[in-house]
Amino acid sequence: MDKYLPRVLRVDLTKKRFWVEERPDLFERGLGGAGVAIELLHELCPKGADPLGPENPIILAVGPLNPLFPLASKAVAMFKSPHTGNLGESHCGGRAALALRLAGFGALVIQGRSEVPVYLAIHRGRVQFRDARALWGLSSSLTVGRVLRENEPGAGARTILRIGRAGERLVTYANVIAETYRHFGRLGLGAVFGSKNLKAVVISGTVTVPIPDPPRYQKLYRELWERATRSDLMRKYHDLGTAQNIRPLHEIGALPVRNLLATGFPGEPSFTGEKLAQEFLGRRLACSACPVACIHLAILREPHPAEPYFYKTTFVSYDHEPLYALGSMLGMERAEDVLKLIDAVEVFGLDALTTGVVLAWATEAFERGLFGEGETGGLRPSWGNAAVYLEMIRRIAQREGEFYYVLGQGVRAASARYGGEEFALHFGGNEMPGYHTGPGALLTHLSGSRHSHLDSAGYLLDQENLQRGRKPSPEELARELFQEEARRQILSSLVVCFFARGLYDFGTISGALAALGIERTPEELENLGIQILRRKYAFKVREGFELDGLPIPQRAVEAPTPSGRVEEEFLRRALREMARLLEGEDGMA
Amino acid sequence: MPKRLAVVDPGRCVDCLLCALACSRRFGEGGLARSAVAVRSVGGVEHGFVVIVCRACPDPPCAASCPVGAITKAAVGVRVQPERCIGCRTCVLSCPFGAVHWDEEQNKPVICVHCGLCASFCPHGVLALEEVEGG
Numbered sequence: 001m002d003k004y005l006p007r008v009l010r011v012d013l014t015k016k017r018f019w020v021e022e023r024p025d026l027f028e029r030g031l032g033g034a035g036v037a038i039e040l041l042h043e044l045c046p047k048g049a050d051p052l053g054p055e056n057p058i059i060l061a062v063g064p065l066n067p068l069f070p071l072a073s074k075a076v077a078m079f080k081s082p083h084t085g086n087l088g089e090s091h092c093g094g095r096a097a098l099a100l101r102l103a104g105f106g107a108l109v110i111q112g113r114s115e116v117p118v119y120l121a122i123h124r125g126r127v128q129f130r131d132a133r134a135l136w137g138l139s140s141s142l143t144v145g146r147v148l149r150e151n152e153p154g155a156g157a158r159t160i161l162r163i164g165r166a167g168e169r170l171v172t173y174a175n176v177i178a179e180t181y182r183h184f185g186r187l188g189l190g191a192v193f194g195s196k197n198l199k200a201v202v203i204s205g206t207v208t209v210p211i212p213d214p215p216r217y218q219k220l221y222r223e224l225w226e227r228a229t230r231s232d233l234m235r236k237y238h239d240l241g242t243a244q245n246i247r248p249l250h251e252i253g254a255l256p257v258r259n260l261l262a263t264g265f266p267g268e269p270s271f272t273g274e275k276l277a278q279e280f281l282g283r284r285l286a287c288s289a290c291p292v293a294c295i296h297l298a299i300l301r302e303p304h305p306a307e308p309y310f311y312k313t314t315f316v317s318y319d320h321e322p323l324y325a326l327g328s329m330l331g332m333e334r335a336e337d338v339l340k341l342i343d344a345v346e347v348f349g350l351d352a353l354t355t356g357v358v359l360a361w362a363t364e365a366f367e368r369g370l371f372g373e374g375e376t377g378g379l380r381p382s383w384g385n386a387a388v389y390l391e392m393i394r395r396i397a398q399r400e401g402e403f404y405y406v407l408g409q410g411v412r413a414a415s416a417r418y419g420g421e422e423f424a425l426h427f428g429g430n431e432m433p434g435y436h437t438g439p440g441a442l443l444t445h446l447s448g449s450r451h452s453h454l455d456s457a458g459y460l461l462d463q464e465n466l467q468r469g470r471k472p473s474p475e476e477l478a479r480e481l482f483q484e485e486a487r488r489q490i491l492s493s494l495v496v497c498f499f500a501r502g503l504y505d506f507g508t509i510s511g512a513l514a515a516l517g518i519e520r521t522p523e524e525l526e527n528l529g530i531q532i533l534r535r536k537y538a539f540k541v542r543e544g545f546e547l548d549g550l551p552i553p554q555r556a557v558e559a560p561t562p563s564g565r566v567e568e569e570f571l572r573r574a575l576r577e578m579a580r581l582l583e584g585e586d587g588m589a
Numbered sequence: 590m591p592k593r594l595a596v597v598d599p600g601r602c603v604d605c606l607l608c609a610l611a612c613s614r615r616f617g618e619g620g621l622a623r624s625a626v627a628v629r630s631v632g633g634v635e636h637g638f639v640v641i642v643c644r645a646c647p648d649p650p651c652a653a654s655c656p657v658g659a660i661t662k663a664a665v666g667v668r669v670q671p672e673r674c675i676g677c678r679t680c681v682l683s684c685p686f687g688a689v690h691w692d693e694e695q696n697k698p699v700i701c702v703h704c705g706l707c708a709s710f711c712p713h714g715v716l717a718l719e720e721v722e723g724g
Binding site: 206208 | 603607609617619620621622627629637710713
């Protein structure tokens with residue numbers, strides 16, 4: 001292991017102090033990323049901590065492979081989530097991982113609370129506490145990014161992490177925006193920043209990471225680079241981006257539409273990856289160290305309402321999840337309208353996915369008369385009505401009045417207050433991702449440690465099973481997803497993008513680590529993945545989580561998937577098996 | 590025929606930094622500190638990128654400006670003789686492209702030697718080695 005990785009930069013916002021801790025113990029055991037962050041969370045987050053209190057730590061961690069191997073492009077954040085009240089974990093691309101690693105640290109931990117708004121400028125291994133009062137309350141997160149870009153050094157090898165108004169006002173699903181258009185998106189890291197009066201963190205990297213075995217490293221790098229650039233995945237995600245999923249999911253009837261009242265539009269949606277690429281695509285971007293460039297920017301050209309021949313040009317980053325949440329879930333007909341909604345959540349710093357599901361719930365609840373215009377402040381949400389949704393997004397971010405304040409806590413809180421739990425699409429308090437593929441997806445959403453589709457990717461397993469006509473038992477499904485989630489803990493400890501999961505099998509990872517002077521056998525890696533997953537589960541149990549009795553939204557089991565309706569009892573049996581695996585009674589580790 | 594590194598299609602640059610990271614690997618190192626090639630956005634990522642690297646001037650100002658003769662013209666581009674360099678950074682100021690990069694650890698300039706390693710790792714055809722006219 002190089003000398004920089006085990007260094008943990010600690011920051012106390014209350015006392016405006018920083019120091020460096022050497023933690024080879026953590027990095028030798030857990031590699032980096034998620035494997036280290038979960039241990040720091042166990043250490044530093046007191047049991048029962050208020051997620052918006054000064055005691056909640058913000059932990060950012062990178063791993064040994066960042067940015068030394070292709071697609072080792074991600075950074076991991078851990079914290080206690082103000083949205084679910086439990087484990088907060090979010091991954092981000094952009095330059096976050098490269099900057100933190102080349103700043104000479106394996107992890108950054110921020111605790112305490114500043115009395116006045118500040119931002120952290122981390123250059124040459126030192127932390128400056130800079131006044132952010134002039135940035136606080138700015139209407140657009142994009143402006144914050146531009147100002148910091150112009151005022152801070154380190155261009156070309158830095159990350160600019162910042163929050164928008166939603167984070168300042170503690171919307172529980174506010175995000176942190178990195179560079180432009182990448183995010184620590186889910187579970188409310190933006191609100192944790194806001195609660196600490198922390199507007200932004202700028203990190204620049206200038207160190208050289210020594211490589212113990214350069215010939216071996218260079219040879220393996222070239223092999224992985226060639227495999228990555230020649231792969232189908234490269235073509236698929238480079239050409240259309242993650243938006244390429246919209247069309248096939250729609251075709252098989254797995255794209256949630258109008259709060260999952262349907263799983264399809266009468267015709268093809270206007271915002272498939274193909275249509276967006278043809279009509280709107282303006283530029284592709286990559287995360288540092290990744291050849292794929294899956295980030296797709298649309299150019300939205302809008303005529304000025306008053307001035308003839310005057311156009312406003314906006315760049316909007318689109319991905320599958322925002323297109324689902326702010327597109328199909330809201331029954332949007334026009335691609336331009338979907339792009340406008342995505343731009344609005346970017347400006348305010350809201351998680352796109354959660355915001356879309358919240359608006360979908362609110363639309364259905366309004367139609368059913370659970371509340372009226374008195375609560376909504378005169379707005380009448382209806383499917384496909386972009387103008388109303390834009391105004392609702394603004395009010396959620398501003399936290400205007402009781403109704404929008406509650407919407408700013410997600411559908412679990414909103415349905416507890418106004419009713420409509422049966423169609424409040426959340427799992428463990430986190431809003432549903434854009435895949436209604438079958439029992440695998442539902443089990444991932446329920447049992448995944450972040451309640452994210454990416455935890456164990458049941459949506460992929462469902463599609464494979466559908467093609468093969470295979471129907472696993474609940475116990476088989478639980479075991480397969482447990483293994484997948486455990487495997488992914490290693491990727492998120494290195495930290496490699498999940499898109500590269502096919503590239504980085506345990507043997508390849510073992511070889512890559514060896515070139516960096518870290519000896520781990522494939523078997524050891526497999527076991528470590530299980531251990532990290534169980535440590536995450538242990539944190540959740542410590543904070544009051546129970547898989548047994550976890551609410552399953554009625555809508556999710558009523559709406560047919562491509563393989564039919566999923567029985568609740570099937571999911572309960574799978575959850576019991578999953579609990580057994582996570583508790584470690586099976587001897588797998 | 591000698592070849593120089595050329596930025597042939599900057600419009601396709603996606604800011605992946607694989608060129609800059611490849612340059613560091615020449616020395617068996619990870620990172621960007623000793624990379625002779627850098628990527629910058631043109632006032633925000635929306636507007637695209639510039640790849641900042643030595644263009645192999647026929648009459649290089651960096652060589653002309655060096656007070657101790659540590660930079661000399663080569664068949665393509667220039668060569669730095671670090672043992673002569675006094676770290677004054679005059680060469681950095683002399684280059685209008687900002688293509689004289691600086692190794693902060695060694696306090697010496699880093700200038701592209703036109704080996705083409707970065708181009709071989711550019712996934713999107715932004716960089717290429719091309720023959721120098723009349724070279």
